Amino acid sequence: MSNIMRESHIMKIHYLTALVAVGFVIIHIMIRFTHGSFANSLEFESVIANYKSIPYAIVLEAMLILISVHGFNGLRIILLELKQGNAYENAVTYGCLAAMIALIAYGSRTIIMASMGMVEA
Amino acid sequence: MTKGGALPKGFEMPSNIDSPSQSSSQEKYEEVKSSSKTITLRISKFNPEKDQRKAFHAFTVPYQRWTTVLDAILDVKSNQDHSIGVRYSCRQATCGSCGMIINGKPKLACFTKISELDSDVVTVEPMNNFPLIRDLAVGFERMFSTHKRMKPYIIREDSETNPGTKEFLQTPEDVEKYIQFSSCIKCGLCNSACPTMTTDSTFIGPQGLAQAYRYVADNRDQGKDERLRIIDEPHGIWRCHFAGSCSQVCPKGVDPAMGIQLLRGYLLGYRK
Numbered sequence: 229m230s231n232i233m234r235e236s237h238i239m240k241i242h243y244l245t246a247l248v249a250v251g252f253v254i255i256h257i258m259i260r261f262t263h264g265s266f267a268n269s270l271e272f273e274s275v276i277a278n279y280k281s282i283p284y285a286i287v288l289e290a291m292l293i294l295i296s297v298h299g300f301n302g303l304r305i306i307l308l309e310l311k312q313g314n315a316y317e318n319a320v321t322y323g324c325l326a327a328m329i330a331l332i333a334y335g336s337r338t339i340i341m342a343s344m345g346m347v348e349a
Numbered sequence: 350m351t352k353g354g355a356l357p358k359g360f361e362m363p364s365n366i367d368s369p370s371q372s373s374s375q376e377k378y379e380e381v382k383s384s385s386k387t388i389t390l391r392i393s394k395f396n397p398e399k400d401q402r403k404a405f406h407a408f409t410v411p412y413q414r415w416t417t418v419l420d421a422i423l424d425v426k427s428n429q430d431h432s433i434g435v436r437y438s439c440r441q442a443t444c445g446s447c448g449m450i451i452n453g454k455p456k457l458a459c460f461t462k463i464s465e466l467d468s469d470v471v472t473v474e475p476m477n478n479f480p481l482i483r484d485l486a487v488g489f490e491r492m493f494s495t496h497k498r499m500k501p502y503i504i505r506e507d508s509e510t511n512p513g514t515k516e517f518l519q520t521p522e523d524v525e526k527y528i529q530f531s532s533c534i535k536c537g538l539c540n541s542a543c544p545t546m547t548t549d550s551t552f553i554g555p556q557g558l559a560q561a562y563r564y565v566a567d568n569r570d571q572g573k574d575e576r577l578r579i580i581d582e583p584h585g586i587w588r589c590h591f592a593g594s595c596s597q598v599c600p601k602g603v604d605p606a607m608g609i610q611l612l613r614g615y616l617l618g619y620r621k
Contacts, residue, residue, distance in 0.1 A: 234581055235581050235582055235583055235585060235587050236581045236587070236616040236617070239587045239616075239617075240617060243617075305587075305588070308549070308583060308584070308588075309545065309548050309549045309552075309588060310548055312549065312550055312551045312584070317583065
């Protein structure tokens with residue numbers, strides 16, 4: 229990533245994703261408290277119903293992207309501090325980028341499938 | 350000849366030479382030693398070319414209220430073990446040569462009084478995060494090259510030495526922004542205390558970053574963008590975890606941790 233972007237830009241994204249993710253997590257928790265029974269929120273039907281609500285699916289998708297970007301960049305930073313060397317650093321950077329994209333793609337697939345009613349009990 | 354066994358171990362005078370001056374100075378040393386308080390000075394000894402591992406050698410050293418750790422080391426070097434490798438010069442916390450770990454904390458040996466340590470045992474080791482040359486002496490090459498990379502000079506097109514120009518005036522407020530950072534003596538104690546430098550061998554370090562800030566904050570300088578580009582790298586300013594230990598150990602009152610945070614402000618765009 230450092231070859232593509234300046235480190236300060238990456239860090240701006242890092243800080244911003246953390247702040248915005250906190251906001252979305254608060255919204256997520258508030259929805260859980262205000263909509264329906266909190267005790268039943270993890271029941272299969274409740275979870276599927278959440279995905280079918282488009283605004284809520286957008287909140288989940290946003291949380292997935294924000295936390296993935298922040299988390300994998302954090303992992304990249306930790307790994308870069310543990311060991312140095314061009315080959316290692318490139319492997320870590322592109323490895324984290326690939327893992328981040330894969331996780332977002334897989335998570336998005338789940339959100340889209342559930343919201344489109346493609347997941348049945 | 351070992352006059353009553355008074356001379357240090359391994360120090361022998363040739364038997365055919367009678368040296369009253371040397372023996373009297375030795376007696377004087379023994380007299381001072383017996384009349385003053387003593388501490389045990391544990392010195393880390395390691396020669397990378399010869400030794401397998403670091404070993405601590407203990408010496409009993411007399412001290413007075415004003416005796417510094419450097420005085421004690423030089424006392425040992427003069428009277429007990431001449432082979433101790435130690436770097437020093439000014440003895441007044443100006444040259445930044447005698448940085449070492451004293452009782453677990455990075456300090457200048459010439460600026461640390463034994464009486465202030467409040468311990469009967471004083472352990473001295475070479476600074477962390479620097480390549481070891483021998484015993485207490487470490488290599489400063491990387492720190493100096495990083496310092497140089499920060500372009501530690503005023504960058505601008507014109508010069509106050511050109512004919513027809515005047516000196517570049519600054520208000521006291523302008524000077525206040527960077528003056529503490531110009532007190533850096535390049536002793537390396539901040540780098541030695543930095544936890545990031547322990548794992549990240551390519552991290553610029555608090556010394557270099559504080560010097561970058563010193564010139565970025567100077568309103569006579571026009572090389573801000575150039576310097577910010579240098580520190581804005583994967584092993585640059587962003588790897589600081591703000592442990593603050595660099596500022597705690599600085600013997601000149603420089604606050605590199607603050608300088609680093611202020612520099613981040615320039616990079617994040619909320620400082621101009």
